[in-house]
Amino acid sequence: MRFLLHIALSLFFVLSLIGCNEEEVIQNLKAEGNILQGQVDSLKREIGKMESMVRNVRVIRDTVRAGEGPFHLFTRLKAQVSHGEEDLGRVYAAMQDSVEFKLRVGEIFYVSVDSSNRVQRFRYAPNPITVHLVSKTDTGFAYQLIEKPVVKKQSFYEGTLEENSTLNGILFKVGIPGRMVGIVSGVLQCKVAFPLARPGDRFRVLLEDSYYQDSIWVGGKVIYAEFDGRNVGHHEAFRYEDEDPKSSYNAHYTEAGDALVFDGLRYPLEHLRITSSFGSRIHPITGQRKVHYGVDYGAPTGTVVHAVAEGNVTVSGYDDLSGNKIAIKHRDNSVSWYMHLQSRGVAVGAKVSPGQAIGRVGSTGRSTGPHLHFGFKDANGAWINPLSKTMIATPKLEGARLARLKKQVSEIRKQIELTQAAPAVRANDTTDVMVHMRVVND
Numbered sequence: 088m089r090f091l092l093h094i095a096l097s098l099f100f101v102l103s104l105i106g107c108n109e110e111e112v113i114q115n116l117k118a119e120g121n122i123l124q125g126q127v128d129s130l131k132r133e134i135g136k137m138e139s140m141v142r143n144v145r146v147i148r149d150t151v152r153a154g155e156g157p158f159h160l161f162t163r164l165k166a167q168v169s170h171g172e173e174d175l176g177r178v179y180a181a182m183q184d185s186v187e188f189k190l191r192v193g194e195i196f197y198v199s200v201d202s203s204n205r206v207q208r209f210r211y212a213p214n215p216i217t218v219h220l221v222s223k224t225d226t227g228f229a230y231q232l233i234e235k236p237v238v239k240k241q242s243f244y245e246g247t248l249e250e251n252s253t254l255n256g257i258l259f260k261v262g263i264p265g266r267m268v269g270i271v272s273g274v275l276q277c278k279v280a281f282p283l284a285r286p287g288d289r290f291r292v293l294l295e296d297s298y299y300q301d302s303i304w305v306g307g308k309v310i311y312a313e314f315d316g317r318n319v320g321h322h323e324a325f326r327y328e329d330e331d332p333k334s335s336y337n338a339h340y341t342e343a344g345d346a347l348v349f350d351g352l353r354y355p356l357e358h359l360r361i362t363s364s365f366g367s368r369i370h371p372i373t374g375q376r377k378v379h380y381g382v383d384y385g386a387p388t389g390t391v392v393h394a395v396a397e398g399n400v401t402v403s404g405y406d407d408l409s410g411n412k413i414a415i416k417h418r419d420n421s422v423s424w425y426m427h428l429q430s431r432g433v434a435v436g437a438k439v440s441p442g443q444a445i446g447r448v449g450s451t452g453r454s455t456g457p458h459l460h461f462g463f464k465d466a467n468g469a470w471i472n473p474l475s476k477t478m479i480a481t482p483k484l485e486g487a488r489l490a491r492l493k494k495q496v497s498e499i500r501k502q503i504e505l506t507q508a509a510p511a512v513r514a515n516d517t518t519d520v521m522v523h524m525r526v527v528n529d
């Protein structure tokens with residue numbers, strides 16, 4: 088800074104000497120010099136302030152490990168800051184409605200703390216274009232979503248099965264990411280009996296990829312998949328986007344609204360240790376033979392309990408037998424039950440998402456030690472073995488959702504036409520698959 092100022096002043100001086108009114112030039116020079124010096128001083132003060140701020144901020148960095156959920160991560164972070172329970176609790180509260188934590192191994196979280204080790208900022212970037220930022224304000228913590236611009240490209244693939252080939256094999260060969268190949272075959276499998284597919288059967292797929300800075304792939308969606316076979320018939324799958332991006336209605340459907348995926352159940356605890364299974368047993372307290380209408384999972388008091396699927400809380404209360412109990416009704420009218428809880432975190436009427444924390448393990452009611460009694464009732468209200476229930480069927484879309492799907496179907500057909508109008512190239516040398524590509528936005 089001083090160096091540049093020096094050069095500027097010298098240059099000005101030399102240039103001014105070329106002029107004729109020397110006295111005036113010197114006065115002007117002095118005035119200029121004073122102004123510049125004032126600017127330099129105030130800049131120095133600002134730099135000093137910033138340096139002391141930076142000195143007092145420490146950044147904690149943590150990486151998601153295999154098998155971890157948000158609970159593990161927050162537990163570790165809490166241990167590294169002061170007032171962790173309070174500060175990170177408020178950080179979580181500020182973003183819980185906006186952020187769904189689907190942690191992947193290797194994802195990095197940043198927490199910056201001040202000199203007294205209190206949380207100032209929390210940063211989570213699930214991909215290069217999305218940053219969730221929670222910052223301390225005068226009144227608490229405020230959430231902010233930063234989305235960097237992306238370029239979207241659609242690719243439309245057309246091909247036929249060849250001798251001794253499978254749809255999966257061909258899609259892999261043309262370089263489609265494995266996760267998307269899995270989605271294409273997964274949704275088509277709901278309708279297409281692939282063992283009966285024959286060489287010459289046709290398939291068409293529309294994918295949309297997002298790129299950051301034009302080259303870094305940040306994600307992709309399967310928008311459309313079609314299979315037309317001699318034996319298996321003609322089937323189409325359309326990606327439906329619900330008004331609520333967190334809804335598990337977000338899935339692939341036929342044009343008529345039949346779901347082409349099933350929603351697998353999550354587990355109620357991060358670690359499962361069955362201490363008593365479903366069925367007939369001797370009751371540990373009364374000594375009587377009784378039917379045990381659920382599964383007991385042993386876990387320390389305070390362990391977080393998760394909703395196993397999306398649903399609405401229909402019971403959140405206490406009785407002398409079950410202790411603190413929660414019931415959640417799911418889309419297919421089955422109901423999951425969570426009993427003997429130490430604490431309940433959701434009220435009757437609350438809408439919960441899959442994996443959401445709803446309470447903590449305890450030993451309330453008739454219980455000999457901390458455990459979760461987990462039960463399941465079917466749509467008719469009969470207790471079933473929770474271990475036999477692995478999925479909640481996504482029902483047919485109806486009413487407003489079906490109307491929304493129909494709109495999206497016609498939009499998707501337009502997109503197919505537009506992308507198909509782009510010139511076709513062979514996707515690779517070893518297949519006859521053709522691909523058309525176009526940039527959707529820029």
Ligand SMILES: [Zn+2]
Nearest residue numbers: 381382383460
């Ligand atoms: Zn039990």
